[in-house]
Structures are given as C-alpha cells and as structure tokens.
Amino acid sequence: MKVFQCLSQSRGRGCLRILMLLLGVTTLSGCQVLQSIDKGLYDVAEAVTETDRVTGQRALSTANRNQQIALGNQYVDKLLQDEQKQGRKVDSALDTRQYRRLVRIFDRIHPISHLRQERWKPVLIDRDSFNAFTTGGTYIVVHLGLMKQLNDAEVAAVVGHEIAHTVANHVAERQTHQQLSGLTSSSAVRRKGYQAAFTHEREREADRIGILYSALAGFDPYAASRIWQRQYQQQGNARSLFAHDHPVNAERSAEAKAVADKVKQYYRAGKVNPQAHALLDNNTLWQKRSNRHAESAGEGGGVAAILSTAVGVMAEHQQAKQEEYRQAQQAQFVRSVQQSMRLEEQRWLNDRSWQTRWHYTGNLKLHSVVMGIIARDSQGKTYRFVGHHKGVLTPGQRFNVSFMLNKNMTLNQLERMQTQYYLDDALPVR
Ligand SMILES: [Zn+2]
Structure with a gap:
C-alpha cells in the first residue's frame, strides 16, 4: 500500500528523475540502446543495493560486507585497546561466570541466524549500564550491567536483536542514508526527529527478527516483551521528553508480545527447532522472495531493479516521516495535558x-x-x-x-x- 502512495507523490517522482538523470537515460532511444541502458541500470542497481538477507528484497547500500566487517571491527578493537589502557578488564577476566553465560547463550542464537556462516565473537565490557551493541562487524558488545539484570531468555532476546541489526544491514543503511541526505533537497532528512524516527523503524525490525531467532533457538520468545514491560514500570515512556530512536517502552513491549504470539509455534523450550533454517526464509512474519527479478539484465530487469530500490527507499523515507510526525504529535499532546x-x-x-x-x-x-x-x-x-x-x-x-x-x-x-x-x-x- 505504502509503496503506491509513495510513487504517486512528487517526491517519489523526483527521486526517480534524479536516478534517471544520473544515469543519463533522457536522450537515448531505440531497442538496442534500451537494452544496453537496461543493462546499465541493472549494473548500477547491483552496485548500490544488496539483497535483504531477511526478505530477499533489494535494499540500498553502498558498502560491501567485507568493508563493513573491517570498519565495524576496527571500532571495537579500538574500544578494547582503550579498555586495556584504562585498566578495565574484559570478557572472562572481568567476570568468568557472566562471560561463560553470555557465550553459552550466544552459541545457541548465532548458529540459527542469517549470519551463521560468519565467525562472531561476543565481548563483555565493564559498564554498569543496561546496554549492548553491534557496529556492523562480527562483534557483539555487551555491558556487564545488562547481564546482571537479565535472565537467560532475556539475554538471548538482546543477542538476537543485536545480530539482527547486522543481518538487516542497519549500520550500512544508516551510513548510506546519511550520504544520500547530503544529495537530496529534502530538509526532513537532516532533522533530529527524522533521524530518530529512521532509527526507530530499524529497532522495530531488529526486535522482530531477534524474537524469531529466540523462538527458533529454544528461548522463550516472550522474554523481550517482559524486558520492555519492566523498563516501562521503572522508567515510563518519557514520551514528552525527547524524540525516540527506539519505540517507547510500553509500545515496544506490546509489539514484542504480538510478534511472540506469531512465532511461539516454533518454540520448543530449551531445544533448537529442527526446521530452524528453513523457517528463517518462510515463517509467519515474512516470506523471502526467491526470484527477485523476473526479468534479467537487458530485458527490463535493470528498470525493475532500480524501480524496486527507489520505491523501497521512498517507502522507508515516508515511513520515517510518518513516525517523526506521530512522535511529535504525541509529545505535544502530553506536554499540553501537563498544563x-x-x-x-x-x-x-x-x-x-x-x-x-x-x-x-x-x-x-x-x-x-x-x-x-x-x-x-x-x-x-x-x-x-x-x-x-x-x-x-x-x-x-x-x-x-x-x-x-x-x-x-x-x-x-x-x-x-x-x-x-x-x-x-x-x-x-x-
Ligand atoms: Zn537496537
């Protein structure tokens, strides 16, 4: 639905026009020429997009995976050096029991994820805060404070969510998006609220994928929902205070529960689902597209590739703008009621x-x-x-x-x- 809405709007056409102009297709004609243009378009689409690992659709990205890993890991390696310089311990040296626990949970989630063929390593660092992150490489960094607050199924939910960010290419997407925002005339992209909303949609996606991983790996899929329900009890929603780059706690908990309702059929307590790998491509949340372009390069496949990419980008842009607007409205409402x-x-x-x-x-x-x-x-x-x-x-x-x-x-x-x-x-x- 959103896709069609998007194309019918002038900004959508503007984006396509920019792509067409960039590719210099305005003055050419004739069947042969068209074929080679289509081939050219296909190549360009191949260069600036990648196939989404989860849905099989094209997503915009200019970074290749090896570059991403090098960049992402460079960041974590530097972090680990700094920890050492400041006399902070990491991993087993920091807390043997918690590190073993993290590795044990990680070793059940990672092998059923879309990136199971990559060698990943969990890292435990000495921070009291409730946090974990990935940088697009092959590390997942977890704060000790988070390990102490969560049970195994809840840690699994966090690990799944973090792997999912890389699976869904969120780090590279954000970089590409930021590069593009310099090219577009849209001022929306540069607004703080928009940036938060853009991230917000990626957080929801990582939650969905992560909860499926939990269920497939035999961890209670409702654990994520419980984490956010508890955060809500302790910290509320802070809806009136700032633009949110994560769904506010109550909504996040409710959405996580709705996802768990859908994937609980795959959950076998403590056991990996024997169909886990097949279910990654075809489950109650998504069906991966196998034949991504019916037409091949030179026969309309190029146009289809560019179109589907442009449509995808505009749909995401539109979605972020809607979310930015929704958050602003709600914050405004709360502030007015506060009077x-x-x-x-x-x-x-x-x-x-x-x-x-x-x-x-x-x-x-x-x-x-x-x-x-x-x-x-x-x-x-x-x-x-x-x-x-x-x-x-x-x-x-x-x-x-x-x-x-x-x-x-x-x-x-x-x-x-x-x-x-x-x-x-x-x-x-x-
Ligand atoms: Zn996240």
Missing part, C-alpha cells in the same frame, strides 16, 4: 518511597498516565523516577501517584538534588 496537572501534596511513606496527590483539571478522559520526576545532582547528573496511575483519569479527578527511590540512592541524596515533576505519558481515551 492541567496540579500538584497538591507530597509526603514520604517510608525512607524509600513517597506519595504525591494531583488534581487533573483538563477536559479529556485519559489512560496510561505516568507521572515523572527528574532529579539533578550538583554535578549535573540526572535521575528519573516514575509513578503509574492505573485506570482511566476523568476531568476534575484527584489522584495519587507513588514513587520509589532507586536501589543505590538514599532519601538524603535526593533531598539535596534539584527536582522537577513532569508528565511522562498520557493517552486520550478514544
């Missing part, structure tokens, strides 16, 4: 938690209301706490929200900080 939240009272319940009383003076019924507080210490470091209001909030209603301190913070510390309440999230009842 009608009046703090009436706050009191400590014990030395770890406190309660606030609010009066909602707006005129829309709301649900999924999350109140937040930002605390800033003397070094400028910020901490966020959230409290959830359950059920529907009606106009004029007074309501209580409780907050709890993080494990490693004391009441004394909080009282010495600058604090400010904000509305973290609210959705209108429709």
Whole structure:
C-alpha cells in the first residue's frame, strides 16, 4: 500500500528523475540502446543495493560486507585497546561466570541466524549500564550491567536483536542514508526527529527478527516483551521528553508480545527447532522472495531493479516521516495535558518511597498516565523516577501517584538534588 502512495507523490517522482538523470537515460532511444541502458541500470542497481538477507528484497547500500566487517571491527578493537589502557578488564577476566553465560547463550542464537556462516565473537565490557551493541562487524558488545539484570531468555532476546541489526544491514543503511541526505533537497532528512524516527523503524525490525531467532533457538520468545514491560514500570515512556530512536517502552513491549504470539509455534523450550533454517526464509512474519527479478539484465530487469530500490527507499523515507510526525504529535499532546496537572501534596511513606496527590483539571478522559520526576545532582547528573496511575483519569479527578527511590540512592541524596515533576505519558481515551 505504502509503496503506491509513495510513487504517486512528487517526491517519489523526483527521486526517480534524479536516478534517471544520473544515469543519463533522457536522450537515448531505440531497442538496442534500451537494452544496453537496461543493462546499465541493472549494473548500477547491483552496485548500490544488496539483497535483504531477511526478505530477499533489494535494499540500498553502498558498502560491501567485507568493508563493513573491517570498519565495524576496527571500532571495537579500538574500544578494547582503550579498555586495556584504562585498566578495565574484559570478557572472562572481568567476570568468568557472566562471560561463560553470555557465550553459552550466544552459541545457541548465532548458529540459527542469517549470519551463521560468519565467525562472531561476543565481548563483555565493564559498564554498569543496561546496554549492548553491534557496529556492523562480527562483534557483539555487551555491558556487564545488562547481564546482571537479565535472565537467560532475556539475554538471548538482546543477542538476537543485536545480530539482527547486522543481518538487516542497519549500520550500512544508516551510513548510506546519511550520504544520500547530503544529495537530496529534502530538509526532513537532516532533522533530529527524522533521524530518530529512521532509527526507530530499524529497532522495530531488529526486535522482530531477534524474537524469531529466540523462538527458533529454544528461548522463550516472550522474554523481550517482559524486558520492555519492566523498563516501562521503572522508567515510563518519557514520551514528552525527547524524540525516540527506539519505540517507547510500553509500545515496544506490546509489539514484542504480538510478534511472540506469531512465532511461539516454533518454540520448543530449551531445544533448537529442527526446521530452524528453513523457517528463517518462510515463517509467519515474512516470506523471502526467491526470484527477485523476473526479468534479467537487458530485458527490463535493470528498470525493475532500480524501480524496486527507489520505491523501497521512498517507502522507508515516508515511513520515517510518518513516525517523526506521530512522535511529535504525541509529545505535544502530553506536554499540553501537563498544563492541567496540579500538584497538591507530597509526603514520604517510608525512607524509600513517597506519595504525591494531583488534581487533573483538563477536559479529556485519559489512560496510561505516568507521572515523572527528574532529579539533578550538583554535578549535573540526572535521575528519573516514575509513578503509574492505573485506570482511566476523568476531568476534575484527584489522584495519587507513588514513587520509589532507586536501589543505590538514599532519601538524603535526593533531598539535596534539584527536582522537577513532569508528565511522562498520557493517552486520550478514544
Ligand atoms: Zn537496537
């Protein structure tokens, strides 16, 4: 659907025109010439695209895999050198038990992934934060803090998600996209919100692929959904605070659950699905296209290749713009509702938690209301706490929200900080 929408819009035609001009096809005619033009187009399509490993469709990319690996690994090698210089341990030397655990989980997910033929290596680094990443090469870097917070199935979900970023070529896609943004006249591409939205769509895709990997490798496919549900309880959605390059926690959890509902049929607890490899190409989430161009080079295949690439690029562009708009609308809504939240009272319940009383003076019924507080210490470091209001909030209603301190913070510390309440999230009842 989106594809057709996209082509009918002037920007879509503009993009095709640019491609045609670049290729110099405007002044030529005749069957032979057309054939060679088509061959030329096919070659160009081959040069600037690659076949998506997951769907079999063409995706824009100018980097080849070996270059990607060299570049991506260079980054991680440098990181590891820096860790050593700063006296930080990595892998087994850092935490033997956690590193073994990471390797054991990795060794079940990677062999059923689309990149199983590549030699990959998980790396454990000394950070407390909840994070893991890939750089397009053959490393997956995991923070020790993340390992400590997650159970095996949850770590598997993260490992699957990270491999999926490389499988779906996200690192190279972003680079190509950034190069292209210099060529297009569209100012949208350069906006922060657009860039976040572009990344946002890739995060959703990596979640989907990662959850399928989990199911095929015998890890509970609902684990991803649970991670984001817990993050939501602890950190809310921060919808009003900034442009999101990941889906906000509640939506991410719900989407992960919907994907798990679809792939749970492939899940055999603790066992790799014997059909895993076949299922990668053909499953309830996607069917890989095998015959990607019915016509071959010189017989219309070139035009088809360029068209399908241009259409794909424009669809992605359109999708990112829609997501940027959706996020901006929602953030604007939450900020406007925040004007009608009046703090009436706050009191400590014990030395770890406190309660606030609010009066909602707006005129829309709301649900999924999350109140937040930002605390800033003397070094400028910020901490966020959230409290959830359950059920529907009606106009004029007074309501209580409780907050709890993080494990490693004391009441004394909080009282010495600058604090400010904000509305973290609210959705209108429709
Ligand atoms: Zn990601």
